[in-house]
Amino acid sequence: MTGRLIALTGATGFIGRHLLAALSARGDRVRVLLRRPVAVPEGASSAVVGDLARPMNMAAALSGVDAVVHSAGLAHAMSGAPEDDFRNSNTEATRKLAEAAQRAKVGRFVFLSSIRAQSGPSAATPLTDADAPAPTDPYGRSKLAAEEALAEIGLDWVALRPVLVYGAGVKGNMAALLRLARSPYPLPLASLTGHRSLVSLESLAGAVVAALDAPAPIGRPLIVADPDPLTLPEMIAAMRSGLGRGPGLLPCPTPLIDLACRTTGRQEVFDRLSGSLVARADGLAALGWQPVQTTRDGLAALARAGG
Numbered sequence: 001m002t003g004r005l006i007a008l009t010g011a012t013g014f015i016g017r018h019l020l021a022a023l024s025a026r027g028d029r030v031r032v033l034l035r036r037p038v039a040v041p042e043g044a045s046s047a048v049v050g051d052l053a054r055p056m057n058m059a060a061a062l063s064g065v066d067a068v069v070h071s072a073g074l075a076h077a078m079s080g081a082p083e084d085d086f087r088n089s090n091t092e093a094t095r096k097l098a099e100a101a102q103r104a105k106v107g108r109f110v111f112l113s114s115i116r117a118q119s120g121p122s123a124a125t126p127l128t129d130a131d132a133p134a135p136t137d138p139y140g141r142s143k144l145a146a147e148e149a150l151a152e153i154g155l156d157w158v159a160l161r162p163v164l165v166y167g168a169g170v171k172g173n174m175a176a177l178l179r180l181a182r183s184p185y186p187l188p189l190a191s192l193t194g195h196r197s198l199v200s201l202e203s204l205a206g207a208v209v210a211a212l213d214a215p216a217p218i219g220r221p222l223i224v225a226d227p228d229p230l231t232l233p234e235m236i237a238a239m240r241s242g243l244g245r246g247p248g249l250l251p252c253p254t255p256l257i258d259l260a261c262r263t264t265g266r267q268e269v270f271d272r273l274s275g276s277l278v279a280r281a282d283g284l285a286a287l288g289w290q291p292v293q294t295t296r297d298g299l300a301a302l303a304r305a306g307g
Contacts, residue, residue: 006212007065007106009033009097010072014169015112015204019071022205033061033072058100067212068101070094071112074139086142094146095153102155110211113147113159113221115279116140122194122275129223129283147221158211158218160204163225163279166302167201176266177232181239181303188252192232194276197225200298203291207281210289225279226295232274235299242300 006023010016011032023030062068074089094111101109119127120136135141150157166174180187199207207224230238237247257274261267281289293301 003027003029004066004212005029005031005064007031007033007062007068007101009068009070010112013071013075014167014171015165015201016071017169018167018201019069019205019208022202022209023069026209031061031065058097059104062100062104062106065101065104065106067108067110068097068106069110069112069208069212070097073112074142083138083142086138087145090139090142091145091149095149098150098153098155098157102153107156108212108217109150109155109157110208111146111150111157111159112208113143113161114140115161115163115223115225115277117143117147117159117221118161118223119277121277123277123279127223127277127279129221129280133221151219156217156219158214159221160207160211161221161223161279162199162204162207163197163223163277165199165201165204166299168302168305170302177235178239178303181236182243186248186250187236188250189236189257190233190247190249190251191254192257192274194274195229195231196235196275196277197229197279198235198295198299199224199226200292200295202293202298206292207284207289210284210287214287220283222283223279223281224284225281226291226298227281228295229278230295234296238296238299239303241296242303 006028008016008020008023008030009032011020011030011034020030020032073093074086098109098111115127116137117135117140118131118133120134120140133144135144147159150159164174170178203226204224207222211218211222233247233249236249240247254274258267292298
């Protein structure tokens with residue numbers, strides 16, 4: 001079903017920009033909720049300016065809205081931010097927006113949460129929708145608290161927990177990995193064996209659409225992940241194949257790589273990309289969602305496009 005009026009937050013962000021384009025392309029009207037006056041993003045049918053933490057104008061912003069897609073928030077990349085900042089931006093703003101949506105009788109509230117609401121940077125066994133959440137940092141705790149607030153409010157909601165997202169304009173650790181893959185040098189990473197699930201921007205947008213289109217209320221979090229987890233060497237090989245190059249990977253003892261990352265201040269990059277974090281999107285699959293492409297093909301395309 002298309003032609004609905006969707007209120008979208010975070011429309012100028014990495015994920016939100018793609019969601020705006022995807023929703024508009026399928027025929028939905030998208031009203032973007034902006035924190036400050038800026039040019040209305042291309043593809044939006046209308047815009048409302050306001051502060052989600054002080055939603056004085058949310059009644060007008062949500063008037064006539066069929067569904068809310070809430071992708072705004074303080075990102076995990078801001079890992080040095082105080083815990084209160086994560087709570088205010090990710091938990092309290094979500095709670096207040098959801099309360100306003102309930103008052104406006106909005107049909108469905110789709111919240112872009114994170115796999116970090118469920119797990120730390122690595123996991124010993126594959127994660128499923130049924131697992132008890134165990135976040136390990138302020139970012140993850142703030143996302144989980146936002147999910148719990150949605151459950152308390154009682155509106156028709158779903159929280160999507162994407163794993164590490166890649167796509168055009170990606171920043172952070174995935175951007176660093178892309179730079180490594182583009183380097184002309186052999187890389188001593190062939191011995192790393194941890195598998196990680198990823199998801200592309202396109203597949204994440206498809207998950208949002210599946211959540212919007214679900215015929216019955218969902219009322220719970222759902223993991224978003226491609227079904228083909230890769231090791232770090234496999235990710236680099238996929239990117240380099242997109243550049244028309246061989247893998248160029250050499251074996252090196254993992255403790256030496258760990259030491260090099262610690263001494264160069266890149267321990268988080270090592271932990272986040274070399275350790276295992278495999279997740280299964282069984283709940284989304286039951287709604288008919290499937291990824292747009294394999295992770296290998298997606299990473300190759302990302303490298304070809306220049307990131």
